[in-house]
Amino acid sequence: MNAPVPELEARAARCAARLREADDLLLTSHIDADGLTSAGVATTALERAGIAHDVAFEKQLDRSAIERYAEAGYDTVFFTDYGSGQLDVITEYDAFDPVVADHHQPADAETEYHVNPLLEGLDGGSELSGAGAAYCVARALGAEDERVDNRDLAALAVVGAVGDMQTVEGELVGANAGIVEEGVDAGVLAVGKDLAVFGTQTRALPKLLAYASDVPIPGITGDRNGALRFLDGLDADCREDGEWKTWAELTVEDRRTVVSALVQRAIRTGVDPEEVESLVGTTYTLTEEEPGTELRDASEFSTLLNATARYERADVGLAVCTGDRGEALREAHELLREHRRTLATGVNVVREVGVTRAEHVQWFHVGDRLPETVVGIVAGMAMGEDDVDAGVPVIAFANKEAADAEDVEGEAVKVSMRGTPRLVERGLDLSAVAREASRAVGGDGGGHEVAAGATVPKGREEAFVAAADAAVGDQLET
Incomplete structure (x- = not known):
């Protein structure tokens, strides 16, 4: 071997x-x-x-x-x-x-x-x-x-x-x-270059383009009617029997037509050239899974799994991983629908509680309004909001359930931190920030350079922010 x-x-x-x-x-x-x-x-x-x-x-x-x-x-x-x-x-x-x-x-x-x-x-x-x-x-x-x-x-x-x-x-x-x-x-994966947005296997084209926020394109991103007008103006077969196709159902030629038009629209509307290039990326296809399902695409598969354990059903996610395409997959789909509803709510919660800016970080606290298991995802989503600076790490707090707070004295708070690859290139390491800042307030933390988490005692959130702000400042100024 x-x-x-x-x-x-x-x-x-x-x-x-x-x-x-x-x-x-x-x-x-x-x-x-x-x-x-x-x-x-x-x-x-x-x-x-x-x-x-x-x-x-x-x-x-x-x-x-x-x-x-x-x-x-x-x-x-x-x-x-x-x-x-x-x-x-x-x-x-x-x-x-x-x-x-x-x-x-x-x-x-x-x-x-x-x-x-x-x-x-x-x-x-x-x-x-x-x-x-x-x-x-x-x-x-x-x-x-x-x-x-x-x-x-x-x-x-x-x-x-x-x-x-x-x-x-x-x-x-x-x-x-x-x-x-x-x-x-082994014949279980295929690698290719394709439109690098989430939902190519399952989302109808107008929804796919309107929800694709990694590279915002004026008049399309966040604008379903704009996405409809854009698609209707293309010389491509984007419908079948009156219904919009998914990206996976398009022919190779029609995909090229859509991508070319997206690139032209992005350039014309002033999107940064580096971001335009990232519209097309590497895709990982699970060739033994059924086309048109979440399991066919590595990114969509991972999202489906995230939706299971975050709602106390890790058993369902594991069953899907080990091949159950019956009841477990049906349960996973229902949990995914619930997950999407929660995330949509999460963005609104962030808007309502507001984001506070420190010198080198920004933060918000959702209290008991969101499950602690999704606050990290919401933090990442918040970086695309108008009132959030995508060039500054974001820290999100949510109250932990009492049964999960045994690792610190009294009530505890879950901390999730998110950065960007560009910040990591400048020296950001949120794993080190999480460890240092949490220990400074009597908690514990760790993770990765671009995403990290911690558990801290309730009431010590602002002290954590201060320690994290100083740590991030030291990293990005060196």
């Missing part, structure tokens, strides 16, 4: 060996798209290897969760998409052997069974996701059986990377690119 990520081959082999030796194994993972695909990759590989295991999910891996695992009698716990940052706590317990496949910043502690790109000089924010780390272990698990190489799981690993915002200038790079190649070779 050729290793998908040669730098991690030895680590993955050690992890696989320990998993094969486990008598009582728990697989535990995060609840976002990367965490769900990590669990999907891991549980499928374990099942193929004949390794019995239980599965658990956590919004946040804290001491109380780790203590539960230690008391449950497992001799091995397999952590995916988290665990590295909590190794200092995990290693306090000798009740189980930890196996970790993660990509977040490791704590100052060690375990023999640890796959993380950062340990080998790879970027955990852009070169390998949690699902990618789990994929490395999955390939190692399949190494002993020539009938099972697990390369088909590359499709899920790519969904995880895309869902974790790991694309660089529109495409996956580094170790992620190596996994893409394996997926293409």
Whole structure:
């Protein structure tokens, strides 16, 4: 077997060996798209290897969760998409052997069974996701059986990377690119250049263009009637039996016609040339999924998964990852509809509570008006609002549920932070900001350069903002 990520081959082999030796194994993972695909990759590989295991999910891996695992009698716990940052706590317990496949910043502690790109000089924010780390272990698990190489799981690993915002200038790079190649070779992925907007498989064309906000085009973006007029003016077959087609249903020639007209409109209306170029990007198609469904496109698949666990149904997301195209997929679609309604509400909530500007950051607090599990997404969406400066990191606060606030004294607040790739290029690292600012107020945090989170005591939000503002200022001024 050729290793998908040669730098991690030895680590993955050690992890696989320990998993094969486990008598009582728990697989535990995060609840976002990367965490769900990590669990999907891991549980499928374990099942193929004949390794019995239980599965658990956590919004946040804290001491109380780790203590539960230690008391449950497992001799091995397999952590995916988290665990590295909590190794200092995990290693306090000798009740189980930890196996970790993660990509977040490791704590100052060690375990023999640890796959993380950062340990080998790879970027955990852009070169390998949690699902990618789990994929490395999955390939190692399949190494002993020539009938099972697990390369088909590359499709899920790519969904995880895309869902974790790991694309660089529109495409996956580094170790992620190596996994893409394996997926293409296995016949489960296709890579191409196409219109780089969300919803190409499922949204009717007017909605697709009106909702495409990454590159705002005057007269089309946010203007359904404008999108209708634009499409009606094209020499392209955009309807069938009176109904608007989706992008996936267009012929190659008609797609070229639409893209060319979009580019011309963008240039004519003064859109920045760099943004115009990003209208076309790399697409990742899951070739074994049905055309015209969310599962066919990596970005739409990841959004569907995000909609399951964020509403306490990680079991549904995992079932979809492992191939359930019946009841689980129907439930996922209903959760996605609910998710979209919540996000639409979220944008209005941000408008109502208002965004406060500090020197180097901006912030808002939604209190109990939105679930803490979606406030990070809403923070990202808010960066497209007129009253929000897209060139400044945004911090969002939401009250945590009492049962989830055990990691700090008293009531707690969830913090979500979002930046942009351009800010990262200037030196922004929100992971470091989250850790520094949260610890300054008695909380805990971490994440990635462009997106991070924390939990802090209620009443310490403004102190957190002050610490984060100073940290961001130091990063961007150096």
